Amino acid sequence: MVSSAGTYDCVVVGGGVVGLSSAWELAGTGLKVAVLDQAVPGRESSWAGAGMLPPGNLAHARTGEERLRSLSHELWPQWVATLLAQTGIDPGFRRDGGLEIRLGGAPQALDEEIRSWHAAGVECEPLSAQAAQALEPALTPHLVTAYHLPDFGQVRNPRLLKALQAGCAARGVCVCAGTPALQWERTGDRVQRVLTPVGPFAAAHFVVAAGAWSEPLLTALGPAPWVRPMRGQIVLLNQPTGPEFPPLLRRPINLGHNYLVPRGDGRILVGSTEEDVGYDRRNTAGGVAGLLELACQVAPSLASATIERTWAGLRPRSIDGLPYLGKTAAASNVVIATGHFRAGLQLSPGTARLVRNLVRDEPPAISLEAFDPARVGAD
Ligand SMILES: Cc1cc2nc3c(=O)[nH]c(=O)nc-3n(C[C@H](O)[C@H](O)[C@H](O)COP(=O)(O)OP(=O)(O)OC[C@H]3O[C@@H](n4cnc5c(N)ncnc54)[C@H](O)[C@@H]3O)c2cc1C
Structure with a gap:
């Protein structure tokens, strides 16, 4: 078997809807991206969900949750249209009340x-x-x-996950199944490589999107948000x-x-x-x-x-039901995108946009304040 270990612009740990959406978005900006999944990508919570997509209105959103839901609500139609055009897979997005x-x-x-x-x-x-x-x-x-x-609205989430994997492949993302992130190697406040059984993956940026398994991975770097x-x-x-x-x-x-x-x-x-x-x-x-x-x-x-x-x-x-989205204080080139609890499918396009903003140092599409990974739970 040829190992995909090597050097990337960004390595995303976790191949659920959050990791795959983020990888697809990042690769769309020209970055060389790898997604590591410890098992089969797209088969955990993201596959199991019901795919419901409640509405929002960005112009009137009052809280962090409403803003992220509204941003995602705005992005969904174009998001699925691009995936369909790129992959031929229809994620079954409908907005009929x-x-x-x-x-x-x-x-x-x-x-x-x-x-x-x-x-x-x-x-x-x-x-x-x-x-x-x-x-x-x-x-x-x-x-x-x-x-x-x-x-x-609603989306057929198993189909969405297939479309995201195909979309990632079309954008040159290496989606590595059966590749757990085991350990970090760092120099000063930067992570250099993540170690896996198939070898090290080096990158300028890392994204932790490992769903319910995120906390131990992040604890290995330093104070981590509470995820169960x-x-x-x-x-x-x-x-x-x-x-x-x-x-x-x-x-x-x-x-x-x-x-x-x-x-x-x-x-x-x-x-x-x-x-x-x-x-x-x-x-x-x-x-x-x-x-x-x-x-x-x-x-x-x-x-x-x-x-x-x-x-x-x-x-x-997460500790309060809201996702953690932001850089970890423990390492300057690691972005956290996890803790989406009951809403990771509906919030996935907006989350991917914010992850892109964080990795590429762009102004965030909406305020990240409500999603600060250090807000609670960190020691
Ligand atoms: C029954 C149910 C119904 C739901 N209904 C809805 C709904 O209607 N609408 C909605 O918006 N949300 C819904 N949700 C919530 C939604 O499914 C989650 O919020 C979302 O799937 C979280 O996505 P994720 O990518 O963070 O996690 P996951 O999909 O769990 O993906 C995490 C991935 O990380 C991988 N991983 C973990 N550790 C490592 C490691 N060390 N190295 C490499 N890979 C690793 C795992 O193998 C997994 O594939 C529902 C959830 C459930 C269970």
């Missing part, structure tokens, strides 16, 4: 959220139970309140569609942290649990049972759907 619903509680339960969307400059339509059912006839009649976000795995389980249902059987649901249906995401081909993802169980990727009887119960409560006719598959992924959780 999403509902937030509540099955119990007070009819005013969502009023605060609706006000918040309006204040953030995002179109949001309050719905009566009847109006929600008119949009999604399969919904239970026991709805209490709902709203509609017309600009809510948070398991999320998903059940994939299938309800055949055809001319006489239109898709049961048309849009993602959210209930706080739970959701049903119809893929348009009869498949419906039901998610998700949030479990602090370390690096345990199993599906459990309790997790799956809870999701199935939820699905049948939200859309009772799903009781006859086929259970096609179940899976679980490890979200990279």
Whole structure:
């Protein structure tokens, strides 16, 4: 086997959506880039996610989270169009709305959220139970309140990851599977090389995008941000569609942290649990049972759907749910891009743009203040 170890402008550690998007963006500026993944690129949290893309409006965004979501919202259409043109792989990006619903509680339960969307400059339509059912006839009649976000989107994340890998290849990025970053070699405050079982990778810049595994890698350099795995389980249902059987649901249906995401081909993802169980990727009887119960409560006719598959992924959780994006104080040429928790897919185009800004010393597209890796958790 020919080793890809060698000298690059930038080495990205981690081949999830964050690492691959960053590598693709960096290579688009002419840099020679390598991505190292300890296993199979694009098969961890980024593959396991539901692919939901909530909207944003950069002109009105008030917080760091809103700004990064809004920047990504702006970038998504061009991002997927370029990937499709470059690779021929369609990431299945759609922006045809999403509902937030509540099955119990007070009819005013969502009023605060609706006000918040309006204040953030995002179109949001309050719905009566009847109006929600008119949009999604399969919904239970026991709805209490709902709203509609017309600009809510989704992406088929496994396809996005394939497209990103093909896009990276088209831009000359070396994506190295089965290549764990084991150790750093540094001179003064600069990392010179990262050591792997296939040899050293030298670079002028390094990006750590190793998802739930980022903290030990960064601790080897110095004070590191707090990152932990948070398991999320998903059940994939299938309800055949055809001319006489239109898709049961048309849009993602959210209930706080739970959701049903119809893929348009009869498949419906039901998610998700949030479990602090370390690096345990199993599906459990309790997790799956809870999701199935939820699905049948939200859309009772799903009781006859086929259970096609179940899976679980490890979200990279940060101390406050916001990603860490910035240079580490421990080494002047290492950029941290991790801790995206529940939002790494939706935030990936904006994250990649900021990583490019950091590596190339460009003015950042939005303020990085809220994402400072030293903000909490560092010793
Ligand atoms: C059930 C579930 C549902 C979700 N739904 C959504 C959603 O609808 N919308 C949304 O925006 N987000 C969602 N998320 C969150 C999203 O999936 C994550 O935030 C995102 O995937 C994080 O991407 P990442 O690239 O940081 O991590 P990962 O995809 O986990 O990638 C990290 C990579 O780093 C590699 N790695 C680790 N250590 C090393 C090392 N030492 N050397 C080399 N490689 C290494 C790993 O092998 C892995 O491939 C969901 C997550 C889950 C689990």
